[in-house]
Amino acid sequence: MKPSIPKGTRDFLPEQVIKRNYLFKVIKSVFENFAYVPIETPSFESLSTLTGKYGEEGDRLLFKILNNGDFLADSDEQVLKDKDSRKLLPSISKRGLRYDLTVPFARFVVMHENEISFPFKRYQIQPVWRADRPQKGRYQEFYQCDADAIGSDSLMYEAELICIYDQVFSKIKIPVEIRVNNRKILEEMIDSIGEKEKFVAITVIIDKLDKIGWQGVENELISAKINNEAIKSLKEYLDLEDISSLRDYFSERNINSYGLKEIEEVFSFLSKEKFINKVKFDPTLARGLNYYTGTIFEVKATDANMGSLGGGGRYAELTEVFDRKGMSGVGISFGAERIYDVMLEKGLFPEKLFDPVDVLFITLDERSHHAGFSLVSKLRNNNIRSDIYPAPGNMKKQMKYANAIRVPYAAIIGSNELENNILILKDMESGEQEEIMLTNFVIRFTEKLIG
Amino acid sequence: MKPSIPKGTRDFLPEQVIKRNYLFKVIKSVFENFAYVPIETPSFESLSTLTGKYGEEGDRLLFKILNNGDFLADSDEQVLKDKDSRKLLPSISKRGLRYDLTVPFARFVVMHENEISFPFKRYQIQPVWRADRPQKGRYQEFYQCDADAIGSDSLMYEAELICIYDQVFSKIKIPVEIRVNNRKILEEMIDSIGEKEKFVAITVIIDKLDKIGWQGVENELISAKINNEAIKSLKEYLDLEDISSLRDYFSERNINSYGLKEIEEVFSFLSKEKFINKVKFDPTLARGLNYYTGTIFEVKATDANMGSLGGGGRYAELTEVFDRKGMSGVGISFGAERIYDVMLEKGLFPEKLFDPVDVLFITLDERSHHAGFSLVSKLRNNNIRSDIYPAPGNMKKQMKYANAIRVPYAAIIGSNELENNILILKDMESGEQEEIMLTNFVIRFTEKLIG
Numbered sequence: 067m068k069p070s071i072p073k074g075t076r077d078f079l080p081e082q083v084i085k086r087n088y089l090f091k092v093i094k095s096v097f098e099n100f101a102y103v104p105i106e107t108p109s110f111e112s113l114s115t116l117t118g119k120y121g122e123e124g125d126r127l128l129f130k131i132l133n134n135g136d137f138l139a140d141s142d143e144q145v146l147k148d149k150d151s152r153k154l155l156p157s158i159s160k161r162g163l164r165y166d167l168t169v170p171f172a173r174f175v176v177m178h179e180n181e182i183s184f185p186f187k188r189y190q191i192q193p194v195w196r197a198d199r200p201q202k203g204r205y206q207e208f209y210q211c212d213a214d215a216i217g218s219d220s221l222m223y224e225a226e227l228i229c230i231y232d233q234v235f236s237k238i239k240i241p242v243e244i245r246v247n248n249r250k251i252l253e254e255m256i257d258s259i260g261e262k263e264k265f266v267a268i269t270v271i272i273d274k275l276d277k278i279g280w281q282g283v284e285n286e287l288i289s290a291k292i293n294n295e296a297i298k299s300l301k302e303y304l305d306l307e308d309i310s311s312l313r314d315y316f317s318e319r320n321i322n323s324y325g326l327k328e329i330e331e332v333f334s335f336l337s338k339e340k341f342i343n344k345v346k347f348d349p350t351l352a353r354g355l356n357y358y359t360g361t362i363f364e365v366k367a368t369d370a371n372m373g374s375l376g377g378g379g380r381y382a383e384l385t386e387v388f389d390r391k392g393m394s395g396v397g398i399s400f401g402a403e404r405i406y407d408v409m410l411e412k413g414l415f416p417e418k419l420f421d422p423v424d425v426l427f428i429t430l431d432e433r434s435h436h437a438g439f440s441l442v443s444k445l446r447n448n449n450i451r452s453d454i455y456p457a458p459g460n461m462k463k464q465m466k467y468a469n470a471i472r473v474p475y476a477a478i479i480g481s482n483e484l485e486n487n488i489l490i491l492k493d494m495e496s497g498e499q500e501e502i503m504l505t506n507f508v509i510r511f512t513e514k515l516i517g
Numbered sequence: 518m519k520p521s522i523p524k525g526t527r528d529f530l531p532e533q534v535i536k537r538n539y540l541f542k543v544i545k546s547v548f549e550n551f552a553y554v555p556i557e558t559p560s561f562e563s564l565s566t567l568t569g570k571y572g573e574e575g576d577r578l579l580f581k582i583l584n585n586g587d588f589l590a591d592s593d594e595q596v597l598k599d600k601d602s603r604k605l606l607p608s609i610s611k612r613g614l615r616y617d618l619t620v621p622f623a624r625f626v627v628m629h630e631n632e633i634s635f636p637f638k639r640y641q642i643q644p645v646w647r648a649d650r651p652q653k654g655r656y657q658e659f660y661q662c663d664a665d666a667i668g669s670d671s672l673m674y675e676a677e678l679i680c681i682y683d684q685v686f687s688k689i690k691i692p693v694e695i696r697v698n699n700r701k702i703l704e705e706m707i708d709s710i711g712e713k714e715k716f717v718a719i720t721v722i723i724d725k726l727d728k729i730g731w732q733g734v735e736n737e738l739i740s741a742k743i744n745n746e747a748i749k750s751l752k753e754y755l756d757l758e759d760i761s762s763l764r765d766y767f768s769e770r771n772i773n774s775y776g777l778k779e780i781e782e783v784f785s786f787l788s789k790e791k792f793i794n795k796v797k798f799d800p801t802l803a804r805g806l807n808y809y810t811g812t813i814f815e816v817k818a819t820d821a822n823m824g825s826l827g828g829g830g831r832y833a834e835l836t837e838v839f840d841r842k843g844m845s846g847v848g849i850s851f852g853a854e855r856i857y858d859v860m861l862e863k864g865l866f867p868e869k870l871f872d873p874v875d876v877l878f879i880t881l882d883e884r885s886h887h888a889g890f891s892l893v894s895k896l897r898n899n900n901i902r903s904d905i906y907p908a909p910g911n912m913k914k915q916m917k918y919a920n921a922i923r924v925p926y927a928a929i930i931g932s933n934e935l936e937n938n939i940l941i942l943k944d945m946e947s948g949e950q951e952e953i954m955l956t957n958f959v960i961r962f963t964e965k966l967i968g
Binding site for chain 2: 068084087095100106111112131139141143150176178182188220233339443447449451453
């Protein structure tokens with residue numbers, strides 16, 4: 067029986083780990099440029115912390131951890147007899163794997179309120195787990211990379227987060243469009259067409275615009291019993307091209323829009339920025355299923371047919387679910403797994419990123435093998451990444467290994483070389499060979515290998 | 518209701534994350550010097566991969582994940598009626614959280630045999646989970662840092678791993694003793710005293726020597742019905758001080774010891790090393806509960822009263838549990854959580870490790886706040902980690918925040934400064950202030966802040 071791993075999970079080979087770490091490092095370095103600081107939270111939380119925070123679907127997709135020991139001891143017999151999984155659950159599981167980084171962050175802020183200074187700007191790069199049906203590009207374990215600023219309602223943070231998106235995507239060379247809207251604008255617009263009570267239904271429909279087009283949206287609005295005039299006004303809204311036309315839209319309807327004021331303020335901070343990527347107001351952006359209350363963001367690649375590469379927004383009351391009011395927060399998330407896929411597809415990782423050894427020692431007999439070990443040890447003590455094949459003698463086998471691990475240089479020693487106090491350094495690409503004196507080989511290697 | 522986290526888990530505040538990452542980075546850089554490459558495996562594995570690999574105690578301490586959906590659907594009714602947790606388990610859980618990094622590594626090697634070159638030298642720094650009773654210094658989620666070389670039985674790798682221990686502990690400045698023994702030596706010694714069939718019992722007793730002293734060990738040996746002469750010979754063995762006396766011990770008994778040959782070979786590789794830490798043969802080292810077959814290692818701090826800071830050894834058949842024979846492996850592990858505790862206790866982290874912002878902008882009115890945002894943005898684009906307080910005006914509040922986040926410089930702008938095209942840079946430690954022209958402030962800041 068061949069071993070396997072659970073569906074929806076992945077092993078990462080060295081080259082993949084190194085590429086993934088490169089991406090995380092870029093994101094991390096930008097977060098740090100913007101003065102965000104790292105926190106980490108446990109992989110599992112109490113189910114009372116997680117349950118009810120992600121909707122019914124989310125509760126279903128939480129990975130629950132079975133209580134240890136005799137977990138059935140206190141279970142209700144009738145529930146067992148009924149085979150009622152739902153009712154049994156609370157008695158056999160009290161912990162669940164982290165589903166996202168936002169709820170644990172809110173929990174963290176409430177628990178550590180007295181240990182941190184506000185506004186608190188944190189980033190967090192950790193895996194999360196969701197029991198989604200695995201499919202191409204969708205995993206049950208995946209990384210999230212979040213930055214949030216909490217404890218201030220200043221719209222400067224929205225501007226800052228847009229700059230972060232721009233800086234990260236320009237560093238990794240994926241051209242994107244950073245779309246910005248505000249839930250208040252949507253509310254005011256839907257209010258103005260007289261459909262306030264259908265706000266959620268309408269935003270969910272608008273959210274599908276990218277997928278089903280206006281015709282699809284119109285059909286769904288009709289099914290949702292939105293009247294013709296309202297649909298016309300909604301279409302006009304969705305066609306708005308910039309903030310200036312949004313200003314006209316509300317002004318024609320005599321609406322004093324708070325959402326407009328907010329988005330104007332965000333863009334006023336950005337007036338002098340020279341963005342590498344497109345940053346634009348997008349009236350069609352709704353982020354239907356999220357509980358944002360103000361600004362919302364979404365990032366799409368402009369030349370890759372790929373869903374959203376990131377998103378976020380403001381929660382007026384981020385910690386309210388933990389009974390701590392008055393903590394406004396705004397944050398963004400990077401869809402690291404998708405970004406990684408785009409980078410792979412488009413060959414955006416730097417060349418020679420996977421380059422784990424500078425030199426491999428190849429030895430021709432026992433004595434040179436032992437001598438080689440001491441030489442390698444000296445290199446390692448001087449931070450030159452070096453290795454030595456474990457068995458001397460078979461030159462062909464050792465060279466084959468050198469090629470397999472893609473090492474740029476091989477250092478060859480046999481009894482002749484030892485006698486003459488030298489080694490042969492072979493450039494594996496050009497095939498050129500050079501004799502190097504053992505008396506100063508560390509210096510010579512440093513010059514050659516590290517440059 | 519205040520939110521909490523599960524017992525045995527921890528939140529990490531920014532300063533802790535940065536310190537932990539510093540430790541991981543040192544370990545990682547040494548692994549890479551020695552040409553080990555990183556892999557990652559999923560947080561959860563199939564229970565069939567994990568169960569039975571860690572003994573009965575280990576099986577009990579595995580965190581099991583409840584199957585999703587209607588998990589009771591296929592459960593046996595009699596088992597439910599009997600409330601038999603053990604028998605119910607296989608029908609409601611098929612996955613468990615990673616318990617260590619060795620079993621997943623063995624599974625990884627078997628699954629990816631055709632994608633990697635042997636000998637394969639991998640490192641892995643990831644959390645593991647054990648449902649141990651939480652207590653001081655013992656957590657249910659903790660990091661392991663492992664390096665293993667697989668696919669070769671060369672004793673050179675033993676020597677290499679000892680060098681890794683020495684390099685890591687000298688870099689983090691914890692003086693340690695790296696103790697080395699060989700299970701074959703123990704086997705041969707126990708065989709020579711005629712107690713072959715009590716090998717496991719005796720090694721478990723020897724393993725307690727540090728804790729209970731010779732008197733305690735002797736009592737336990739007597740209880741285990743080891744005869745007087747055997748105990749005398751065993752005592753003689755445990756008192757051996759070096760390899761040369763071990764050589765005499767076996768030679769006096771006419772034993773051709775394979776274990777002796779192996780440990781001699783390991784030390785012959787190390788004959789030219791200049792270790793910072795003590796490296797010594799330790800006859801009392803047994804690592805009783807591990808399934809090593811050759812060399813065994815253990816690291817102890819020489820001047821901190823702390824258990825083992827690391828350990829490891831050779832498995833002649835690392836992948837045998839997955840039906841792949843002929844793969845010898847040797848590896849070591851760093852007890853990162855304990856090492857972190859020792860470093861904290863002894864103040865071994867570099868000063869100013871937690872220093873997340875170079876400069877904080879403090880602004881006196883709306884206009885300078887917006888101007889300040891653009892200036893900060895320029896700095897961030899030049900990789901100077903900078904921040905700006907989100908609300909202008911209240912100087913005292915802003916200065917208080919600057920002190921709280923421990924920023925070394927504050928940049929102050931009001932309408933006067935804007936008019937004169939300058940800002941005031943204040944050294945937060947000395948209190949000194951300097952006027953800086955906005956025309957070349959990025960260059961000036963780079964000189965001042967990055968040096």
